[in-house]
Amino acid sequence: MPLGERYGGDKSESRYCGIETEFDDDMPNLLSYNVHGGFDFVLATLMDPKYRPSLVDIDTSRSTALPFAGSDLVLSPSQWSSHVVGKISSWIDLDSEDEILRQDSEITLKQEIAWASHLSLQACILPTPKGSSCANYARCLNQILQNLGGMQLWLRIPMVKPEDGIEAGNPEYMREGDVDSWELWNSFRLLCEHHSQLSVAIDIWSSVPSAASVARWYGEPVRAAIINTNSFLTNAKGYPCLSKRHQRLITAFFDHSVQVVISGQPVHKVPVATSASNVDTQNEGGWRHPLKAYLDYVAFLYQKMDPLPEQERFELGYRDYLQSPLQPLMDNLEAQTYEIFEKDTVKYSQYQRAVAKALVDRVPDEDASRVTTVLMVVGAGRGPLVRASLQAAEETERKLKVYAVEKNPNAVVTLHSLVKLEGWEQTVTIISSDMRDWDAPEKADILVSELLGSFGDNELSPECLDGAQRFLKEDGISIPSSYTSFIQPVTACKLYNDIKSHKDLVHFETPYVVKLHRVARLANTQPVFTFTHPEHSDKPSNQRYKKLQFDIPEDTGATLIHGFAGYFDATLYKDVHLGIEPSTATPNMFSWFPIFFPLRAPVYVKPGTPLEVHFWRCCGSTKVWYEWSVTAPSASPLHNTNGRSYWVGL
Numbered sequence: 051m052p053l054g055e056r057y058g059g060d061k062s063e064s065r066y067c068g069i070e071t072e073f074d075d076d077m078p079n080l081l082s083y084n085v086h087g088g089f090d091f092v093l094a095t096l097m098d099p100k101y102r103p104s105l106v107d108i109d110t111s112r113s114t115a116l117p118f119a120g121s122d123l124v125l126s127p128s129q130w131s132s133h134v135v136g137k138i139s140s141w142i143d144l145d146s147e148d149e150i151l152r153q154d155s156e157i158t159l160k161q162e163i164a165w166a167s168h169l170s171l172q173a174c175i176l177p178t179p180k181g182s183s184c185a186n187y188a189r190c191l192n193q194i195l196q197n198l199g200g201m202q203l204w205l206r207i208p209m210v211k212p213e214d215g216i217e218a219g220n221p222e223y224m225r226e227g228d229v230d231s232w233e234l235w236n237s238f239r240l241l242c243e244h245h246s247q248l249s250v251a252i253d254i255w256s257s258v259p260s261a262a263s264v265a266r267w268y269g270e271p272v273r274a275a276i277i278n279t280n281s282f283l284t285n286a287k288g289y290p291c292l293s294k295r296h297q298r299l300i301t302a303f304f305d306h307s308v309q310v311v312i313s314g315q316p317v318h319k320v321p322v323a324t325s326a327s328n329v330d331t332q333n334e335g336g337w338r339h340p341l342k343a344y345l346d347y348v349a350f351l352y353q354k355m356d357p358l359p360e361q362e363r364f365e366l367g368y369r370d371y372l373q374s375p376l377q378p379l380m381d382n383l384e385a386q387t388y389e390i391f392e393k394d395t396v397k398y399s400q401y402q403r404a405v406a407k408a409l410v411d412r413v414p415d416e417d418a419s420r421v422t423t424v425l426m427v428v429g430a431g432r433g434p435l436v437r438a439s440l441q442a443a444e445e446t447e448r449k450l451k452v453y454a455v456e457k458n459p460n461a462v463v464t465l466h467s468l469v470k471l472e473g474w475e476q477t478v479t480i481i482s483s484d485m486r487d488w489d490a491p492e493k494a495d496i497l498v499s500e501l502l503g504s505f506g507d508n509e510l511s512p513e514c515l516d517g518a519q520r521f522l523k524e525d526g527i528s529i530p531s532s533y534t535s536f537i538q539p540v541t542a543c544k545l546y547n548d549i550k551s552h553k554d555l556v557h558f559e560t561p562y563v564v565k566l567h568r569v570a571r572l573a574n575t576q577p578v579f580t581f582t583h584p585e586h587s588d589k590p591s592n593q594r595y596k597k598l599q600f601d602i603p604e605d606t607g608a609t610l611i612h613g614f615a616g617y618f619d620a621t622l623y624k625d626v627h628l629g630i631e632p633s634t635a636t637p638n639m640f641s642w643f644p645i646f647f648p649l650r651a652p653v654y655v656k657p658g659t660p661l662e663v664h665f666w667r668c669c670g671s672t673k674v675w676y677e678w679s680v681t682a683p684s685a686s687p688l689h690n691t692n693g694r695s696y697w698v699g700l
């Protein structure tokens with residue numbers, strides 16, 4: 051189904067590509083001509099552009115049927131819905147000073163969308179607002195959106211930012227005092243309260259704004275990218291091609307499931323010969339669509355994309371899907387959750403490296419055959435860290451005695467059978483207990499644990515390890531020895547809308563584990579909370595407070611912050627680390643997705659204005675929770691006061 055949502059990175063033959071067409075009252079011919087020419091769908095005007103309600107001598111208030119468009123019977127319902135995107139008349143101007151034009155525009159907009167709904171089109175494209183004010187346009191659209199059925203509306207927005215795009219801009223849209231076009235979209239969607247059926251169709255011109263400014267759009271609901279033939283360059287062989295900047299943009303849009311539409315007249319005289327990168331295929335009978343060379347180039351760009359690594363392919367279904375974080379302390383994990391953990395060989399090989407280094411530091415070579423190191427795996431699950439520790443001992447030729455402590459009785463069953471199966475009875479002792487309650491018969495040289503959440507401490511590793519520190523020798527080693535959480539502000543329209551759809555406060559005050567994809571990361575990450583083990587301070591406390599200031603780079607332009615992406619990095623031992631903080635993330639490790647802290651009301655940030663954020667980690671007798679808020683450039687409410695919406699049980 052050409053207009054359906056597809057996973058980004060899907061490597062089928064070619065990407066769906068549409069064509070913007072002129073008005074033609076012979077729709078069957080228009081469609082067959084373009085589909086025959088290789089396009090998947092047409093962006094077609096549904097009404098005669100000469101039509102103006104005020105010129106028709108009919109009383110519209112009685113909703114008399116008007117002869118404004120062709121019959122619905124000319125195409126089958128599936129042809130309408132799969133191959134046609136409706137193009138709302140581009141002359142409409144709902145914020146015009148001219149009252150007649152304004153009224154004509156409102157009537158026409160409503161009639162055209164009603165007609166498109168009747169045809170079961172999947173989407174209609176709305177003309178770019180004409181002036182800087184779009185209040186009346188948005189008001190009418192809000193009325194329409196209230197009863198729209200399933201159709202999507204794509205607001206057409208040129209991708210332009212004054213300082214870097216104006217000179218090469220398309221005069222059709224450029225006006226005096228022109229603003230960053232993202233601002234236009236932002237005003238419009240704020241007036242329409244982030245309606246989930248309102249998205250963007252981006253017009254790409256010959257000049258593409260800076261990478262930082264373009265990246266803002268990756269967090270917005272962009273559905274289509276319309277490239278005019280004028281934006282193409284000519285390669286050495288005379289074929290159309292795109293600049294490197296355009297190529298990067300289109301490739302990124304492919305990755306975000308954005309459909310490409312070619313628009314305009316052919317401006318390249320394409321030679322008949324073929325080349326490797328421009329396969330100039332002709333249709334039967336030698337006929338070739340005048341825009342086929344542009345279509346071929348778009349298909350070539352799509353084919354050129356690197357295939358997704360296997361792990362990314364596996365994770366496609368999780369992209370931008372909100373999940374509640376685990377509560378491994380309060381709840382007992384299920385077998386399938388352990389199974390997913392255990393597939394992550396990278397995580398365990400990092401632990402093995404860390405244990406090996408600690409063993410060698412602890413026991414010099416000359417003592418290796420004499421000294422036995424006591425190692426305790428606290429929170430052993432079904433045993434992978436026990437195995438990694440034993441392998442480290444074998445690799446370093448150190449003698450090891452292991453205690454595997456686990457509070458989940460179901461996992462303990464598996465641990466027992468593992469120990470028997472592997473013949474580890476002489477080396478490994480299984481303890482079915484909460485580490486905070488266990489009365490250990492001796493003290494440990496090394497304490498190994500993996501109690502980390504996406505935000506480091508959010509699965510209560512600090513509280514558990516505080517309880518276990520009693521049985522770690524004074525000079526003992528904890529693996530991990532420390533971990534730090536990080537955050538960065540993001541535009542994440544989809545996540546915001548998914549949370550909003552629950553229509554309650556609780557969902558806006560809950561952090562989610564999510565494979566972030568359709569997000570714009572607006573600044574580098576900054577550290578939030580750090581925990582160190584063992585903790586030797588006099589008055590240890592796991593409460594934390596951090597104030598952070600983010601400066602969004604100037605060339606990004608204005609942005610809307612929907613929340614904060616959170617990550618962690620852990621030092622296992624010395625230089626062996628493990629984490630998901632983007633700049634240092636452990637390659638090919640997949641045990642953790644980032645966490646997302648939403649904001650109840652998105653915060654608008656102008657370039658050059660700092661964003662000030664506060665995060666608290668609060669501890670009660672039965673629970674731990676986070677509170678967060680923004681204080682600049684404008685104050686947001688404090689989120690999750692007293693852990694009223696989200697907490698982690700002790």
Ligand SMILES: C[S@@+](CC[C@H](N)C(=O)[O-])C[C@H]1O[C@@H](n2cnc3c(N)ncnc32)[C@H](O)[C@@H]1O
Nearest residue numbers: 379391429430431435456457458484485500514
């Ligand atoms: C994230 S899993 C890691 C399991 C395993 N070590 C691995 O890496 O696959 C954390 C494990 O710690 C256990 N756990 C959490 N808190 C604990 C506590 N206070 N005492 C004992 N076990 C605990 C959980 O039941 C779970 O099996």
